[in-house]
Amino acid sequence: MEATSSTTSTTSGFLSPVISNPLFDRVRNTYRTFHEKRESLGLSNPGTVEKISKEVDQDVFLNNLAFTGVRAEFNKVIGVSPMFQLSHAFAMGAQGMPPYSYNAMYGSSKHFLQATIDSDLAVNGRFNRRITNALVTKFSVNLPQDSMQQPMLQAEADYNGADFTAVVKSMNPSIFNGGLTGMVIGSYLQSVTPKLALGMEGMWQRLDMQHPPDVMMSYVGRYKTREWIASARVLGQGAVQASFWKRLSEKVEAGADLNLSFAGMGNPQAAMMGAPGKEGVATFGVKYDFRASSYRAQIDSQGKMGCLLEKSIAPPVRVTFSGELDQWKQQVKVGLAVSIESADPELMEQQQSMTEGPSIPF
């Protein structure tokens, strides 16, 4: 610091009165002390607002993992650096899954490209690009085969600062309807202390020009210690989501989630339009990790029970069983999946000896 200030003060040239005037020094010093203080707090990046309860929603609960029917997947790792993977997936009796889909993935430290094409000829594509170490742009596109159906385009920019994350996202923006329509989401999450992060998210949405735009704000908080993580989200429209994650032992994790919505109370118009009124759901889940298998179970206050068992029989073959039982609706969903991964043994060695660089911008 000393060195840089002495060099800038001795700089001669026509710009020197501009650079070394007292006002500019003052501003620069204030900024520098602020920056030093901020660095001395030792804050780490808090992650994004979207993934604030990731440990519960994605790791312990089976919301994203449960499936029905029979599936078989053949994954092929062709290259590790740059990453290049192909997969063929066959499905039978699965809800919302086409009978066959082909997936290709390519990733280097700068780019990540992924595309899925299925037997209905619908294409899902993603393109992510790391512009600097902190800034990543993401595009995703969803093209159904039927040209009558509306395609989906989403563009996103993520800035991962040292102690904050800012995200701007827009979905299906269009100016053809006589004005700007679509959806824009902005979110910001800042670490306040090494354990606490606070943030907010704003959403602007306008489906067509006949309706006025909707604006929704939500506020989030996350408290993280080594053993447990608590997070909460308050939606301005009248909904609260709170979740709690705890590592019970080395192999067992547990998560609980409480979702309350009061949407019908404050806003009679929303209740009339059939928006969900007063509602509350509590969910509890556990995850056991064993050497070659993992087991997840969850139960919620709406009478739904689910379990998911993943077991790798031999290193390349993995079997997943998913079961869901709805006590009140008397519904049962069962799924079985086999996934076979093939990679050359040389590649495995390559993977282990890979040097650490900026990771693939997933």
Next chain:
Amino acid sequence: MQLSEESKERISKVIDISRVAIHYGYVPLILYLGWSQSTPRPALIRFFSPFA
């Protein structure tokens, strides 16, 4: 913002064309990138057969 009919038509044509290009071109693009950047270059049969 108001656009004239002509430019509206032109823009929607560009969007339509790029949509078709992404629809049929994105998977081959990734396959080409993966093939050309990998060393050694993989055999093409491995791209299409689940068993090879």
